[in-house]
Amino acid sequence: MIALRPGDPVDAGYPASLRDLQPAPDPLWVDGDPSVLERPCVAIVGTRRMSPYGERVARELAGALAAAGAVVVSGLAQGIDCAAHRSALAAGGASVAVLGEGITSFLANARGRRRHLAVQLRARGALVSPYPPVVPAQGWMFAKRNAVIAALAQAVVVAEAPAGSGALITAADAARLGRPVFAVPGPIGARTCEGTNALIASGAARACLGPDDVARVMGLTAPAAPAATDAVLEALAAGALDLDELASCLGIERSALRRRLVGLTLSGAVLAQGDGRFARGAG
Amino acid sequence: MGAVARTLGCALWGLETALVTVEVDVANGLPHFAIVGLPDTAVQEARERVRAAIRNAGFEFPLRRVTVNLAPAERRKEGTGFDLPIALAILRATGQLAVDPDGLCLGELALDGALRPVRGAMPRVRRALAAGIVKAFVPLGNAGEAAALGAETIAFASLRDAVAHFEGVTRQAPVGVPAPAPVPRSTADLRDIVGQETPKRALEIAAAGAHNLLLVGPPGTGKTLLARALPSILPPLDPDEAIEASAVHSVAGLIDPERPLLVARPFRAPHHTASHLALVGGGTPPRPGEVSLAHAGALFLDEFAEYQPQALDTLREPLEEGAITISRAGGAATYPARFVLVAAMNPCPCGHAGDAGTECTCLPDAIDRYRARISGPVMDRIDLRVHVPRVAYEELRDDRTREPSAVVRERVCAARERMRARGRRSNAELSIAEVRRHCRLDADAESLIGEAMRVRKLSARGYHRVLRVARTAADLEGCDRILSDHLATALLLRAAP
Numbered sequence: 001m002i003a004l005r006p007g008d009p010v011d012a013g014y015p016a017s018l019r020d021l022q023p024a025p026d027p028l029w030v031d032g033d034p035s036v037l038e039r040p041c042v043a044i045v046g047t048r049r050m051s052p053y054g055e056r057v058a059r060e061l062a063g064a065l066a067a068a069g070a071v072v073v074s075g076l077a078q079g080i081d082c083a084a085h086r087s088a089l090a091a092g093g094a095s096v097a098v099l100g101e102g103i104t105s106f107l108a109n110a111r112g113r114r115r116h117l118a119v120q121l122r123a124r125g126a127l128v129s130p131y132p133p134v135v136p137a138q139g140w141m142f143a144k145r146n147a148v149i150a151a152l153a154q155a156v157v158v159a160e161a162p163a164g165s166g167a168l169i170t171a172a173d174a175a176r177l178g179r180p181v182f183a184v185p186g187p188i189g190a191r192t193c194e195g196t197n198a199l200i201a202s203g204a205a206r207a208c209l210g211p212d213d214v215a216r217v218m219g220l221t222a223p224a225a226p227a228a229t230d231a232v233l234e235a236l237a238a239g240a241l242d243l244d245e246l247a248s249c250l251g252i253e254r255s256a257l258r259r260r261l262v263g264l265t266l267s268g269a270v271l272a273q274g275d276g277r278f279a280r281g282a283g
Numbered sequence: 284m285g286a287v288a289r290t291l292g293c294a295l296w297g298l299e300t301a302l303v304t305v306e307v308d309v310a311n312g313l314p315h316f317a318i319v320g321l322p323d324t325a326v327q328e329a330r331e332r333v334r335a336a337i338r339n340a341g342f343e344f345p346l347r348r349v350t351v352n353l354a355p356a357e358r359r360k361e362g363t364g365f366d367l368p369i370a371l372a373i374l375r376a377t378g379q380l381a382v383d384p385d386g387l388c389l390g391e392l393a394l395d396g397a398l399r400p401v402r403g404a405m406p407r408v409r410r411a412l413a414a415g416i417v418k419a420f421v422p423l424g425n426a427g428e429a430a431a432l433g434a435e436t437i438a439f440a441s442l443r444d445a446v447a448h449f450e451g452v453t454r455q456a457p458v459g460v461p462a463p464a465p466v467p468r469s470t471a472d473l474r475d476i477v478g479q480e481t482p483k484r485a486l487e488i489a490a491a492g493a494h495n496l497l498l499v500g501p502p503g504t505g506k507t508l509l510a511r512a513l514p515s516i517l518p519p520l521d522p523d524e525a526i527e528a529s530a531v532h533s534v535a536g537l538i539d540p541e542r543p544l545l546v547a548r549p550f551r552a553p554h555h556t557a558s559h560l561a562l563v564g565g566g567t568p569p570r571p572g573e574v575s576l577a578h579a580g581a582l583f584l585d586e587f588a589e590y591q592p593q594a595l596d597t598l599r600e601p602l603e604e605g606a607i608t609i610s611r612a613g614g615a616a617t618y619p620a621r622f623v624l625v626a627a628m629n630p631c632p633c634g635h636a637g638d639a640g641t642e643c644t645c646l647p648d649a650i651d652r653y654r655a656r657i658s659g660p661v662m663d664r665i666d667l668r669v670h671v672p673r674v675a676y677e678e679l680r681d682d683r684t685r686e687p688s689a690v691v692r693e694r695v696c697a698a699r700e701r702m703r704a705r706g707r708r709s710n711a712e713l714s715i716a717e718v719r720r721h722c723r724l725d726a727d728a729e730s731l732i733g734e735a736m737r738v739r740k741l742s743a744r745g746y747h748r749v750l751r752v753a754r755t756a757a758d759l760e761g762c763d764r765i766l767s768d769h770l771a772t773a774l775l776l777r778a779a780p
Contacts, residue, residue, distance in 0.1 A: 048646055048647065049643075049644075049646065049647075050647070078646050078647040078648050079646070079647050082647070111648075111652075112648065112651055112652065112655065113648075113651055114648060191642070242481070242672065243481060243775075244480055244481070255768040256768070258768055258771040258772055258775055259727075259731070259767045259768055259771045261771070261775065262731060262735070262770075262771040262774050262775060263731070263734075265778065266731075266734050266735055266738045266739070267738075268738075272775075272778045273637060274499075274630070274636075274637060274670070275630065275636065275637020275638070275670050275672065276481060276637070276669070276670030276671075276672055277637070277670075
């Protein structure tokens, strides 16, 4: 683990974008590869209580932007953050997690899949914190974490957020710093999308309709998304369906549908949600 | 009158039995009564019961040195079943009984000389029959068990009756084979379950192939009802299974004396606070647990994630081997435990993850932790995992006739017939070599399983289990070859949740 200081010589590794913050975090603790912080970064943030739709969107965006060469920055919280980190790594890209507590403290307390993800991030990106290594998390510490995420990124995308979500604070920070802010539109009336929809309605964020929109402002080109030519994928575009609903929607036999669904799940184009319904996957 | 009198008893350890020769020597000396041959406390106490019973039945207990030896002497003996053979041997040795009892003697004595039934009569009589001993002398309460096995069963109410019978004073007629009990009607019928087409199909596959099933869904959507409908579509017990399962119930002392043979497959539903010993059995000597009492039937574990992790993990061996070996200081006991596991659980702590009607309040990590309570090795042995969704109001009000259990059961029985033709009771019992021989895939299915192995990283066990389920899906449709639809069914049912 190293500590980078804003007063260091310019080539010492302190990310230039962080100097936009007043005051800039001093020092910035980095565990992993500090050079990824110099590459074009995109922040993908959102709620912890994500819907399957939010998960899909976060995965699609993170995967495509990572493949385009962007480093995906997020907060390693449950939900959208983790989905974005995972998808970026799965696409072969790098990803950076900014923590709202000391890095050592986080690793000591994290359990299960999130700890596993943190270890992967350390190897294929970096864990970053404005707090000294052994400082445990307190509620008030996350505001600074959000500001660091906003400052590191060239663009901030809010994948899914209800009203009052912490991700909206990140979006406000980004707007203050002059970073382009995107929000993914969600279904009207869905509580988990109220925050993101409000961002778009108030003009505080641009609507993000796909990875292209974000890649363009960063000067990158996202790989062309395969068009949904499969009837099953088209049927699932509006939302998750179970086998019976899908069969009646497409008007085909369940036996034929099962074979196609298994093929699509295996290729990653369709995701079995675990509640008997199938959703569009990110692959 | 010979110096030593002999009668035949039988020792029981778990389901394991050994014929025991009860030898009695009555010698001159100070009055003394000793039992040797590794008797446990219950057998030691036979001294008091036998002494009182002989006296109160109107006979005379010898005021001499009485030695009882239970041979083979190095084998541990337990339980009260030796009272009758010991008493008869003493009467024989003292000349109060003129003839040797020529069969297996079994029974506990009351102080007044009445005979009481004992646990585990069925495996003991079965052992004697296997050794060519066709006569069984048992208490009235065990008569049905012995007669059901085909033994020439003479049942007594008391020690007096027994002596009168042997001496030819009042001959008892052999007990007839008890009439089979009427098959009880299942409490739940598939006809009563609205919607839930996928779970019903999974239930049918589970019943046909004896595959394990996990039902996941919000509270109140019918998981328990579905599980309780399983007995209504299970095929009937075949005679061998009935005897095996009844023997376990006999050891546990759960036999109805009037109807000793089980006619319906057992359906055991222990509460989720059950300990691991309650599930797999334990104690000294080891008594059968729920997994063995469910042998040849179904074990229903509701609120699966609420069981102690230790209890769930003890299910691993019985799920794989179809038997459980319980080792204790006194020796190990093996009980059969081949059952269909039906487990039901909520998808998350609040119960509403994936529920269209109610919003789930659990964070993703909490859901991960909840699901992690079912360990990987246990989950790997559950072939069918299906979500039981909330049923819409329109469907609930839909009065169209639905398929009754009887129709589904016919399909299940036809599929079992195909399985029997391959030499196994169900596809779940297919060995790996048999899977290779009988689970032939068409070309499309072949490429599908290859891709699934690559992407899903199925374990070797998972691979064979998928093929067994696909085999069952094909059997239900009467197909010899496994088509891609059958395999897709198996893969979809094995996937989430």
